Amino acid sequence: MKNILRALGALTLAASAVSAIAADKVTLGVAIPTATHGFTGGIVWWANEAKKELEKAHPDLKIIIKTAGGAPEQANQLQDLVTVNKINALVIFPFESASLTQPVAQVKKKGVYVTVVDRGLTDTSAQDAYVAGDNTAFGKLPAEYLAKTMDGKGDIVALRGIPTTLDNERWAAFESVIKQHPDMKVLDAKYANWNRDDAFKVMQDYLTRFKHIDAVWAADDDMMIGVLKAIDQAKRTDIKQVFGGAGSKEAVKRIMDGDKLVQADVSYSPKFIYDAIKLTAEARLKGENLPATTIIPSVLITKENAKQFYYPNSPF
Amino acid sequence: MRPAHTEGVEGSSRLGGFARRLHGVGPLLGLVALCIGGTLLNPDFATFDNAMNVLTRTSFIGIISVGMTFVIISGGIDLSVGSMAALIAGSMIWIMNTLAHGMGGFTLAPLAIIAIGIVLALVLGGLFGLAHGLLVTKGRIEPFIVTLGTLGIFRAVLTWLADGGALTLDNNLSDLYGPVYYASLFGIPVPIWVFLIVAAGGVVVLNRTVFGRHVQAIGSNEQVARYAAIRVDNVKIVTYVLLGLCVGVATVLYVPRLGSATPTTGLLWELEAIAAVVVGGTALRGGEGRVIGTVIGAILLSVIANILNLTSIISVYLNAAVQGAVIIFVAFLQRGRR
Numbered sequence: 001m002k003n004i005l006r007a008l009g010a011l012t013l014a015a016s017a018v019s020a021i022a023a024d025k026v027t028l029g030v031a032i033p034t035a036t037h038g039f040t041g042g043i044v045w046w047a048n049e050a051k052k053e054l055e056k057a058h059p060d061l062k063i064i065i066k067t068a069g070g071a072p073e074q075a076n077q078l079q080d081l082v083t084v085n086k087i088n089a090l091v092i093f094p095f096e097s098a099s100l101t102q103p104v105a106q107v108k109k110k111g112v113y114v115t116v117v118d119r120g121l122t123d124t125s126a127q128d129a130y131v132a133g134d135n136t137a138f139g140k141l142p143a144e145y146l147a148k149t150m151d152g153k154g155d156i157v158a159l160r161g162i163p164t165t166l167d168n169e170r171w172a173a174f175e176s177v178i179k180q181h182p183d184m185k186v187l188d189a190k191y192a193n194w195n196r197d198d199a200f201k202v203m204q205d206y207l208t209r210f211k212h213i214d215a216v217w218a219a220d221d222d223m224m225i226g227v228l229k230a231i232d233q234a235k236r237t238d239i240k241q242v243f244g245g246a247g248s249k250e251a252v253k254r255i256m257d258g259d260k261l262v263q264a265d266v267s268y269s270p271k272f273i274y275d276a277i278k279l280t281a282e283a284r285l286k287g288e289n290l291p292a293t294t295i296i297p298s299v300l301i302t303k304e305n306a307k308q309f310y311y312p313n314s315p316f
Numbered sequence: 317m318r319p320a321h322t323e324g325v326e327g328s329s330r331l332g333g334f335a336r337r338l339h340g341v342g343p344l345l346g347l348v349a350l351c352i353g354g355t356l357l358n359p360d361f362a363t364f365d366n367a368m369n370v371l372t373r374t375s376f377i378g379i380i381s382v383g384m385t386f387v388i389i390s391g392g393i394d395l396s397v398g399s400m401a402a403l404i405a406g407s408m409i410w411i412m413n414t415l416a417h418g419m420g421g422f423t424l425a426p427l428a429i430i431a432i433g434i435v436l437a438l439v440l441g442g443l444f445g446l447a448h449g450l451l452v453t454k455g456r457i458e459p460f461i462v463t464l465g466t467l468g469i470f471r472a473v474l475t476w477l478a479d480g481g482a483l484t485l486d487n488n489l490s491d492l493y494g495p496v497y498y499a500s501l502f503g504i505p506v507p508i509w510v511f512l513i514v515a516a517g518g519v520v521v522l523n524r525t526v527f528g529r530h531v532q533a534i535g536s537n538e539q540v541a542r543y544a545a546i547r548v549d550n551v552k553i554v555t556y557v558l559l560g561l562c563v564g565v566a567t568v569l570y571v572p573r574l575g576s577a578t579p580t581t582g583l584l585w586e587l588e589a590i591a592a593v594v595v596g597g598t599a600l601r602g603g604e605g606r607v608i609g610t611v612i613g614a615i616l617l618s619v620i621a622n623i624l625n626l627t628s629i630i631s632v633y634l635n636a637a638v639q640g641a642v643i644i645f646v647a648f649l650q651r652g653r654r
Contacts, residue, residue, distance in 0.1 A: 034475075034480075035475055035479070035480025035481075035579065036475070036480075036579050036580070037480075037578060037579055037580050038480075038481050038482055038578060040480060041475075041478070041479060041480020041481040041579070042480070042481065044480050045479065045480065045481075160632070163633060188628050189632070190624075190625060190632055190635075191632055191635070193580075194580075195580045195583070196574050196576065196578065196580070196581075197573075197574065197580075197581070200573065200574065201373055201621065201622075201625070202625055204369050204373075205366075205369075205622060205625030205626055206625070208360050208363070208365065208366045208369065208626065209358065209360055209625070209626050222482075222578065222580075225574060225576065226574060229573065229574055233498055250482075250484070314481075315478065315479035315480050315481025315482070316480075316481050
C-alpha cells in the first residue's frame with residue numbers, strides 16, 4: 001500500500017513537471033491543402049521547409065503538419081490536432097472560407113492561438129491573426145505593367161482561373177486599370193482553370209479568332225506554359241508579351257534568361273505559408289501576438305530583381 | 317460447348333442492324349448541326365486550321381475512348397484513365413530525364429532515350445490494364461471499385477513523383493520529341509493520323525473478329541457467354557489491357573505537347589471518355605456499341621468547347637451548362653431513333 005502511494009505521488013510529481021515544461025513549449029499545428037497542383041505543391045514544400053528550419057533553431061518548438069484533400073477532412077484534422085496532439089498554436093490555410101469558420105472558432109475557444117493564411121474566414125473573430133498574399137496587386141500590377149510597356153494602347157486577351165472570389169478579385173483589379181486606358185481593349189477573358197492543357201486550348205482558339213493580339217494576360221504561371229506553346233505552334237509574331245502570375249521558378253527563370261515574350265511576372269509565392277509559420281512560432285515562443293493582419297505584398301518581378309525570387313529547389 | 321450461342325448473338329446483331337444504323341445517326345446529326353451553328357456564329361470556325369486544331373486536341377480523348385468502348389461493351393468501366401495517363405506521362409518524363417543526365421558516365425543517344433520512353437509508356441499502359449483485368453476477373457471486385465481505387469493511387473503516385481509540382485521534360489529531348497505532336501504528314505497533324513489508325517483498328521477488331529464478337533456477347537449476357545464456352549475472364553482482361561495500351565498511345569502523343577506532367581494532367585479525362593462513348597451510342601450497361609459513334613462523340617465534345625471559345629455570346633460562367641445541355645440533347649436524339 002505504501003509503495004503504491006509512493007508510486008502515485010511520484011507519478012503526480014512527474015506529471016506536474018511535464019505540464020510545467022509544456023507550458024513553455026509551443027506545439028504548432030499546421031493545416032494545409034494536399035498538393036494537387038503547382039501552387040499547393042509549393043505550399044506543402046514551404047511548410048516542410050519551415051518545420052525543418054524552425055525545429056532546428058528552437059528546441060522548444062514542435063510543428064505538426066497535416067494536409068487535407070477537402071474541407072470536411074480538414075475540419076476533422078483540426079479536432080485531432082487539438083485533442084490528440086494538444087497544440088497551443090495553429091496555422092491554417094483553410095480549404096474554404098465559409099465551411100471552416102466554425103471548426104476554427106472551436107479551436108480558438110480551447111485557447112489555441114490561431115493564424116489564418118490566404119483565404120480569410122467569414123467571421124474574423126475566429127482568428128487571432130491573418131496572413132495573406134495581395135490579390136488586388138496580383139491583378140493591378142500586370143495591368144499597370146502592360147499599360148506602361150504598351151504605351152496605353154493595344155489588344156489584350158486574358159485567361160481566368162477557376163470561378164472563385166480570389167479569381168474575381170484579381171480580375172476586377174486588372175479590369176479597373178485597363179479601363180483607365182481607352183485605347184487598350186480586352187478582347188475576351190475565358191476560364192482555363194489554372195491548368196496548362198486548358199490554357200493551351202483556350203489560347204489556340206483565341207489565335208484562331210483574333211487575327212491581331214498585342215499581349216496576353218495568362219494570370220498564372222501554369223497557364224502561361226500552355227499559352228506559350230499555343231503561340232509557338234501557330235508561329236504568331238504579333239504577340240509581344242505574355243504575363244503570367246505567382247512567380248513560379250519556371251517563369252522567373254525565363255525572365256532571368258531574357259525570354260522574348262515573358263518579360264515580367266508578379267509574385268504570389270506559396271512561401272507565405274513559411275512566413276506565417278515562422279512569424280507565429282517566433283511570436284508564440286516569446287509569448288507575443290502577431291498584428292491582426294499581415295499582407296505579404298505582391299511585387300513586380302522583372303529582369304532586375306528576378307534573382308531574389310528564384311528558388312530552384314522548390315517544386316513550384 | 318456448341319458455338320450456337322455466339323452465332324445467335326451475331327444473328328440478332330444482323331436483325332437489329334438497320335435500326336442500329338439509324339440510331340447511330342443521332343450523334344452525327346448533332347455534330348453536323350453544331351458545325352453549322354459554329355460557322356454561323358464565327359466564320360473562322362469553318363477554317364482548315366481550326367478543324368485541325370480541334371481534331372488534334374480530340375485525339376487523346378478519342379484514342380482512350382476507343383479502348384473505353386470495348387470495356388463498356390463488355391459490361392465493364394474504367395474510371396482511372398485520366399490518372400493513368402498522368403502517371404504514365406510523369407513516369408515517362410522522369411525516366412527520360414534520368415537517362416538524359418546519364419547513369420554512371422554512360423549516356424544514350426537522345427533518339428534512343430525517346431524510344432525507351434515510348435516503349436515504357438506502352439508497357440506501363442498494358443500492365444496497368446492487366447492489373448485492372450486481373451482484379452476484376454480473378455479478384456472478383458466490381459470494376460467501378462477497382463478503377464476508383466487506382467484512380468486515386470495513380471494520381472497520388474504522380475503527385476509524389478512530382479513533389480506536388482511539375483515534371484518537365486529536358487529541353488533537348490523536348491525539341492526532338494516535339495514533332496510527334498506538332499508535325500504534320502500530308503498536311504494533317506500526326507496525332508490525327510494515330511487517332512485514325514486506332515479508330516480503324518477498333519472498328520475492325522469489334523466488328524470483324526471473334527474477339528470483338530465475344531466482347532459484345534459477354535456484355536449482353538455474361539452467363540450465356542460462359543455457357544457458350546467463351547473464356548469470359550480472358551476476354552475481359554484483354555479489353556482492359558487494350559484500354560491501357562490506348563491510354564499509353566494517347567500519353568505518347570500528349571507528352572510532347574507541353575513537355576510536362578502536373579497533378580492536374582488528365583483531370584476528368586475519364587468522364588470525357590465515358591461521355592464520348594455513351595454520346596456515341598454505346599449502352600452504358602454493355603452489350604452493344606459502335607466505335608465510329610464513339611469517334612463522333614469525342615469530336616462532338618471538343619467542338620462544343622471550341623465554339624464556346626470562339627464566341628462570347630454566352631457568359632463564361634455558363635459554359636459548362638451549355639456543354640451539359642448539348643450532351644443531353646444529343647443523347648435524346650439518339651434515344652428518339654432507337
